[in-house]
Amino acid sequence: MDSPAGGIRGRAVALCVLAAAIALILPPGSAAAAGPTFSLKPEPATESGYFVLSGKPGETLRAKVLVTNAGGGAGSTRLYAVDATTGQTSGAVYLSRGAPRRGVGRWIKLGKNALTMEGGESQVVSFSVRIPEGTPPGQYLGGLVTQRFTKTVQPPSGGGGEGEEGGFKVKIHALSVLAVQVDVPGTRRAAMNLTGIKPGGTPGHQALLLGIENAGNVLTKGSGTLRVVNAGGRQVQRQEFALDTFVPESEIEFPVYVQGKALPPGSYRGTVTVHYRGKTARRTFPFKITSSQVKQVFGSTASPPAPGDPGGGGSSDSALVVALVGVSALSIGAASFFFLRHRGVV
Secondary structure: OOOOOOOHHHHHHHHHHHHHHHHHHOOOOOOHHHOOOEEEEEOOOOOOOOEEEEOOOOOEEEEEEEEEEOOOOOEEEEEEEEEEEEOOOOOEEEOOOOOOOOOHHHHEEEOOOEEEEOOOOEEEEEEEEEOOOOOOOEEEEEEEEEEEEOOOEOOOOOOOOOHHHOOOOEEEEEEEEEEEEEEEOOOOOOOEEEEEEEEEEEOOEEEEEEEEEEOOOOOEEEEEEEEEEEOOOOEEEEEEEEEEEEOOOEEEEEEEEOOOEOOOOEEEEEEEEEEEOOEEEEEEEEEEEOHHHHHHHHOOOOOOEOOOOOOOOOOOHHHHHHHHHHHHHHHHHHOEEEEEEEEOEO
């Protein structure tokens, strides 16, 4: 059975970059870690570090979660449930508190929705998981979230350039997530669909976006290959990539970053092959790269050499870091950052 616990390394690197960016803009003594810091663990502890529950449609499952304030001061936190889906670079991710809940996030009912705790204190919270009648067989994934809000931080004046208020304000949201996997017995069906290829990328990093769908009912991991030929039939790209946990009934546009010489405007054909659970999916798609798309990535219609291998064929750490740094820079003015501490799934 595939675990949803993979794919942590790349996202951890990106979160470190985000944390470093925030450290540069916050005044001394205002870091989130100075106050309460909440974490979640199964109670009792499980081998996987997260919940794996099994039950039939109509059944109510019961479990307990240990909430700990590992920080240096007292504080309050919300506790709520959310659904999971597949992130753009694969790997399970969690939806926001305001997103509609249709699966495990809706099935969970918590004994408490808010806690106030001293530093070093722990509390056990009971919860139930009601599997609706008629739920098809398969694996379903959601999560429990503890969320603490800090006060809005106003950095000192002098470098912000926004008048007397001293620049921008930052509100830090501290989150901790614990996976809840629910297995409903019945026929297990693994099915990965390939749906297309289109150009994409971030500034300076040309990419091809592969449409990949988990049409089965089980959590799935895999590996794949992308082969691209130009209009004359000459191979211009061949890359291998890995797929981390793919949540059932989810579809993503998986980025594979172009290596070596960038692809100039023209017509191409790409063959995508994915191996998973002893099966293989393979399809060939025509696609075009236009001058405007090249300009959007590189700032001109000329195609410079693509950057060297950022490390991983698609879901690269450095490419993810570049993208996240860009998001951070844009978010500084918007005044909200999110910290995620994971258990099981990121």
